[in-house]
Amino acid sequence: MQRFRRSALLVFAAGTVVLAAACGSGGGTTTVTKSSGTPTSSKVLTGAGSTLVYPLVSQWEPDYATKAGVTITYGAIGSGGGIDQITARAVDFGASDAPLSADQATACKGCLQIPWALGATVVTYNVKGVPNNLHLTGPVVADMFLGNITSWDDPKIKALNPGVSLPSTKVTPIYRSDGSGDSFVFSSYLSAVSPEFKSKIGASTQPPFSTGTGAAKNSGVAASVQSTDGAIGYVAISYIAADGLNQALIQNAAGKYVTPSVDSIKAAADAVNTARADGSIPLVNPPASAATAYPLSTYTYAIVPKTSSKASELKAFLTYAITDGQQFGPDLGFPPLPSAVVSSDKTEIASIS
Amino acid sequence: MSTRAETDFALPKRARLHFGDLALRGITGAAALTVLIVLIWIAYKVTQQAWDAISTFGLGFLTSSQWNAVTNQFGARDLIWGTAVTSFFALLFAVPISIAIGLFLSELAPRRLRGPVGALVELLAAIPSVVLGLWGILVMGPFLEQHVEPFLNDHFGWIPLFSGTPSNVGLLPACLVLTIMIVPIVSSICRELFDSVPSDLKAGSLALGSTRWEMMRSVAIPQVSGGIVAAVILGLARAMGEAIAVSQTIGGTARTGWSLFGSADTLASRIANQYQGAATALQTSSIAYLATILLVLSLAANLTAALIVRRIRRRMGATR
Numbered sequence: 001m002q003r004f005r006r007s008a009l010l011v012f013a014a015g016t017v018v019l020a021a022a023c024g025s026g027g028g029t030t031t032v033t034k035s036s037g038t039p040t041s042s043k044v045l046t047g048a049g050s051t052l053v054y055p056l057v058s059q060w061e062p063d064y065a066t067k068a069g070v071t072i073t074y075g076a077i078g079s080g081g082g083i084d085q086i087t088a089r090a091v092d093f094g095a096s097d098a099p100l101s102a103d104q105a106t107a108c109k110g111c112l113q114i115p116w117a118l119g120a121t122v123v124t125y126n127v128k129g130v131p132n133n134l135h136l137t138g139p140v141v142a143d144m145f146l147g148n149i150t151s152w153d154d155p156k157i158k159a160l161n162p163g164v165s166l167p168s169t170k171v172t173p174i175y176r177s178d179g180s181g182d183s184f185v186f187s188s189y190l191s192a193v194s195p196e197f198k199s200k201i202g203a204s205t206q207p208p209f210s211t212g213t214g215a216a217k218n219s220g221v222a223a224s225v226q227s228t229d230g231a232i233g234y235v236a237i238s239y240i241a242a243d244g245l246n247q248a249l250i251q252n253a254a255g256k257y258v259t260p261s262v263d264s265i266k267a268a269a270d271a272v273n274t275a276r277a278d279g280s281i282p283l284v285n286p287p288a289s290a291a292t293a294y295p296l297s298t299y300t301y302a303i304v305p306k307t308s309s310k311a312s313e314l315k316a317f318l319t320y321a322i323t324d325g326q327q328f329g330p331d332l333g334f335p336p337l338p339s340a341v342v343s344s345d346k347t348e349i350a351s352i353s
Numbered sequence: 354m355s356t357r358a359e360t361d362f363a364l365p366k367r368a369r370l371h372f373g374d375l376a377l378r379g380i381t382g383a384a385a386l387t388v389l390i391v392l393i394w395i396a397y398k399v400t401q402q403a404w405d406a407i408s409t410f411g412l413g414f415l416t417s418s419q420w421n422a423v424t425n426q427f428g429a430r431d432l433i434w435g436t437a438v439t440s441f442f443a444l445l446f447a448v449p450i451s452i453a454i455g456l457f458l459s460e461l462a463p464r465r466l467r468g469p470v471g472a473l474v475e476l477l478a479a480i481p482s483v484v485l486g487l488w489g490i491l492v493m494g495p496f497l498e499q500h501v502e503p504f505l506n507d508h509f510g511w512i513p514l515f516s517g518t519p520s521n522v523g524l525l526p527a528c529l530v531l532t533i534m535i536v537p538i539v540s541s542i543c544r545e546l547f548d549s550v551p552s553d554l555k556a557g558s559l560a561l562g563s564t565r566w567e568m569m570r571s572v573a574i575p576q577v578s579g580g581i582v583a584a585v586i587l588g589l590a591r592a593m594g595e596a597i598a599v600s601q602t603i604g605g606t607a608r609t610g611w612s613l614f615g616s617a618d619t620l621a622s623r624i625a626n627q628y629q630g631a632a633t634a635l636q637t638s639s640i641a642y643l644a645t646i647l648l649v650l651s652l653a654a655n656l657t658a659a660l661i662v663r664r665i666r667r668r669m670g671a672t673r
Contacts, residue, residue: 060660080630104634170518177618178606179630202423205632213522213616214605216626220490227521 004225018104039135045313048075049082049095051218052119052236053300057095066321070313078217080179080205086111086303094100097181097236098205099280104272111307112352114345115299116321118269118335120260121185122240122296123248125232126225127152127169129175130246133259135160137251138193138285138295142274144232145173146197147211160251174224174233177214179205185235185298189284201242206333234296237265238333252295253288264294266335273340281341299341304352311352318349399648402641409635412540414642420607420623422632427639429646431607435617435648438524439599440592442613451536453489455543460472460555471544478537488641489530493600494521497529502614517612520604521602525613527603531595535588546577579665586658590651596621620647 047057054076061072077085079096086094087108099113123141125134131151132267140156143149149156153166169266187207191198215224218235222243222342225231232248237260240247249257258264268283271290275281280301302321308314322345326336337345400407406414417428434554458471472553509515550573558568574581596619604616605626618626620643631637 059366078629084629101632103635107634172520177600178626179632204423206422206627206636208421209606212606213520214618214626215522215607216600220475220601223490224522227490282635 004211019062021321027345043070044073045070045310045317046075046078046091046092047082047093047095047302048085048091049303050079050097050300051076052079052097052181052238052263053095053117054089055238055332056117056325056334058132059332060321060325063325063328064317067324068316068320070317072317078178079181083108084302086305091303091304092304095300096303097298098184099276099278100303101205101302102255107120108303108305112306112348113301113303113317114348114349115275115279115281115337115341116302116318116345117300117329118265118337119250119300119333120237120297121182121189121234121239122260123186123232124222124240124245125227125248126228126230126246127167129167130164130228132246134210134246135251136248138190141232141248142190142194142197142243144171145175145209146194146200148196169230172228172231173178173209173212174221174228174231175207175209175212175214176216176221177202178216178220180217181205181298181300182234182236183207185284185296187328188282189198189296192215192285205264229268231262240332250295252290252293253285254291254293255288256291258292258294260294260296260332262330262333262335264292265297266338267291268293268295268297269299269335269338269341273338275344306351307353315349315352318352319346322346322349363377382430384485388634396648399641399644403638403645405635405638406642407645410639414639415646418607419608420635421546425633425635427636427642429620429643431609432433432618432623432643433621433646435603435607435608436593436619436621436647438617439527439531439603439619440589442524442528443535443592444585444589446528446532447535447539447588450532451539451543451584451588452574452581454536456573458540458544459547460565460569460573471541471658474540475537478531482534482595483601485530485533486598489526489598489602490522493529494526497521497526501525506614513611514613517610517614520614522602522604523614523616524603527599527617527619528613529602530602531592531597534595534598535591539588540588543577543581546580546584547573550576579661579668583658583661583665586654586661590654590658593619594621594647594651595656596625600625620644620650 021305025066054074057072057074061074065071079098082094082096083100083104085091087104096113097119100108100111105111123136136157137160140160143156150171151168152171153168158166184203184205187201188203190238191201191203201209213224213340215221218239221233221235222239222245225233225245226243235245240260246259249259252258271286271293272281272283281299283297283299285295286297302318304314304318322337322342329336369617407635410427413430415433416430417426418430419426419428420431421427458467462470493614498519503523505515506517506519554572554576555568558572559565565569592613599619600622602617603622605618605622606616607618607623608615624640624643624647628640631640
């Protein structure tokens with residue numbers, strides 16, 4: 001018995017060391033403190049939420065620390081988590097790719113949603129023998145996610161892709177099992193172009209898909225698509241390049257198959273300037289007048305309380321984010337905000353007290 | 354309990370009134386009380402959160418298959434089904450393995466091997482569930498999809514369990530991950546149980562000409578059968594409550610069906626996936642309702658295990 005205990009302890013200790021080493025590199029929260037030398041200001045703003053906007057925020061952190069002497073601490077915990085955190089006032093600002101739902105807005109007790117970056121959701125697929133940039137339309141994607149199209153050599157897909165040889169592989173839709181801004185964009189778009197999708201499933205951060213399999217977070221969907229022959233899914237635009245995924249070109253209202261890019265997202269943003277009463281600006285399925293617009297574009301929002309004990313710091317940071325901060329965008333795949341949105345944002349920001 | 358301790362040690366009166374002892378009793382008592390308070394407080398809070406959903410859906414929640422954030426209709430039937438199926442198959446796989454490990458370590462293994470092998474089995478319990486889940490997605494899922502499930506489908510496809518298309522996520526990977534998680538718990542309890550069988554009984558059986566297997570079957574296992582049941586129930590509670598590794602491997606689709614290849618979802622996995630960022634207040638409340646159901650099931654399992662153990666203690670006490 002004594003010997004057993006000792007060996008158990010040894011093995012356990014060895015395991016702990018390995019684990020501790022493995023955990024050292026993890027973590028989604030970064031804290032940027034001002035470099036030593038100059039006296040550091042104690043001003044800190046904390047935020048949490050969207051992973052989509054995180055690459056941009058992580059550029060703002062060091063830049064803003066140098067320029068304004070304010071430390072930004074942002075946890076990329078996901079849009080849903082960001083909404084929960086700001087609702088509980090556990091952070092100074094939240095970030096979400098989907099606008100607040102009616103219940104969420106009520107729970108948040110007077111939160112503003114300020115569009116502060118542009119992004120897109122991209123339809124991805126993995127079918128052995130099928131090249132990148134397959135052509136698809138919204139109604140066909142809707143049929144695949146409704147279970148109406150079950151094999152990749154369906155005549156409806158063939159008709160859009162003359163010259164591409166499509167196998168009879170079974171279609172496996174893969175969707176987000178957690179609440180997600182990408183699900184919201186994807187299901188809003190399909191609801192806009194397919195009446196059947198709208199009535200059977202509808203637009204939501206958690207659409208009740210009835211076929212296919214779910215996976216958690218963008219990374220889970222990416223992994224699931226990569227390991228499933230015949231998969232079709234959707235991820236935030238940055239995951240396409242990062243994980244080497246195929247992208248489908250979705251036909252926009254003008255009838256063009258558009259590559260998701262800084263330019264095509266910007267074209268969608270330029271075509272839509274009317275904000276809803278709650279401050280959100282829905283970008284999916286822009287009108288045909290925007291010939292080069294990508295149809296699954298979206299704004300991502302900063303969610304901030306109307307009254308905050310750190311109002312002045314918050315206002316300064318948000319103003320920086322929508323003006324100077326935008327310069328980092330294009331390199332990371334974020335188009336600059338249209339000037340009309342910047343000016344309406346400034347009005348919103350001014351109302352924080 | 355306390356009266357027995359006092360008579361056992363027969364403490365002098367002055368010692369009992371000693372300040373240090375009083376303080377010790379206070380501190381340890383407070384610790385014990387804290388656990389009770391925390392348990393009641395959690396149960397109260399979860400039920401309070403769930404109250405909206407409980408009053409909206411009532412007990413119909415248990416039999417409704419809806420989970421729709423758009424129409425604001427929620428029900429737990431498919432999730433209860435998923436929890437039941439994954440727990441059942443995880444136990445079906447884990448219990449024979451665990452009993453075999455227990456017997457091996459207690460009766461058959463060379464003395465030199467017992468320590469290291471036992472430690473390794475227990476180390477399995479030290480793997481964080483998120484790591485097991487990751488391994489489930491990246492390694493086990495594709496292996497099952499490419500090799501195991503096609504084989505089962507080709508040869509036993511007429512059994513509903515093995516019908517359907519092989520998939521890298523679904524019930525089978527989730528069941529196997531759970532199996533790996535509960536084997537260490539159940540096997541270490543089994544080993545202790547077999548070690549506790551009086552050696553004169555074992556020796557007597559062997560002296561009467563039994564083989565080792567006959568001795569185990571007719572003496573060791575019957576002696577501790579109640580304990581094994583309790584161990585199995587503890588394993589069950591673990592399987593029901595596991596969220597992360599299951600959510601990574603099960604596919605997250607609420608669904609009832611017999612095929613082990615299809616995806617499904619469990620109570621715990623749904624809570625882990627959706628408690629953040631619920632779209633409506635009723636959904637938040639419905640997730641708390643799921644938590645209430647899970648809490649009740651887990652408490653029931655643990656209480657059953659405790660009752661069985663107590664009954665065995667009493668019976669064993671009576672035979673001595």
